[in-house]
Amino acid sequence: MDRPEHDDEITRALRGYNPPPPMPRERLWAAIEAGAAEGPADPRGTLPLELFRRRIRPRLATAAAAALALFVGGAAAGYGLRAAGFAAAGGSPPGPEVVVQRVTWF
Amino acid sequence: MASTTADLASRLRAGDPEAKRAIFEAEGERIWSLAYRLCGDYDLAHDVVQETFLRAFRKADRYDGRGSLRGWLCRLAVNHLRDMQKVQRRRAALLVLAAAGAEHSAPPAAGEPFVRRRVHDAVGRLSEKYRTVLLMHDVEGYTHEEIGEALGIAAGSSRARLSRARALLKETLIDLAPEE
Secondary structure, eight states: OOOOHHHHHHHHHHHTSSOOOOOOHHHHHHHHHHHHHHOSOOGGGSOOOSHIIIIIHHHHHHHHHHHHHHHHHHHHHHHHHHHHHHHHTTOOOOOHHHHHHHHTOO | OHHHHHHHHHHHHTTOHHHHHHHHHHHHHHHHHHHHHHHOOHHHHHHHHHHHHHHHHHTGGGOOSSSOHHHHHHHHHHHHHHHHHHHHHHHHHHTTOOOTTTTTOOOOOTTSOHHHHHHHHHHHHSOHHHHHHHIIIIITOOOHHHHHHHHTSOHHHHHHHHHHHHHHHHHHTGGGSOOO
């Protein structure tokens, strides 16, 4: 079946969409050889594209580190306050072995 | 032809350095043409072809020989092009330079025929999945099986996308059809 004339014109126009220039054969081959000689790129130097690795994982790591720092800081402050309370009352706080014995009495 | 390509692929897997150059000579031109058609950017097409062959040579052991070598190379090229275009889009968004369709190709010069300009605009407005199949099949002459291998879809899906792409193009260019 013959194609209408305007279809042929459109087909020709379609062929004219981004017509490729001649391939720089030797330049490309030289670049490929140079790349092959260098070996694969260091993955540490590449920005990861996946959302989890790029955005979520770093934030999770930061949140975990912040939570740990808060816990350690809070425990230290609590221990200090408790020691200060004992000192004001004229006594001394129980040593670590007594604390361990208390919390593992069962 | 098929046996030659299969032979080249097996030589590549065996680590034959001459096979690399032979594969580049056999398929380089087609990959270049495909990459340039899809992106319309000389430097990006250069980068895509370079990276396609580098990856193919490094990952030759992953090519199992079931599909065609050309299909596998096309797949590497299309995937790399998509990755690069994602990066470009992000950069463009950061710089607030994202002009619609700007990443696909440069528009034809003002002196270009009217139909060609209209078709160029219409193709640029198609979504990536339709444009890729249309250009690969109707312009570059790939078969649906090769397109399926390259895009990781079934040949039937490639046919469906082509049909949809043509329909969308026809809808956009309906006014170019001569009056009955």
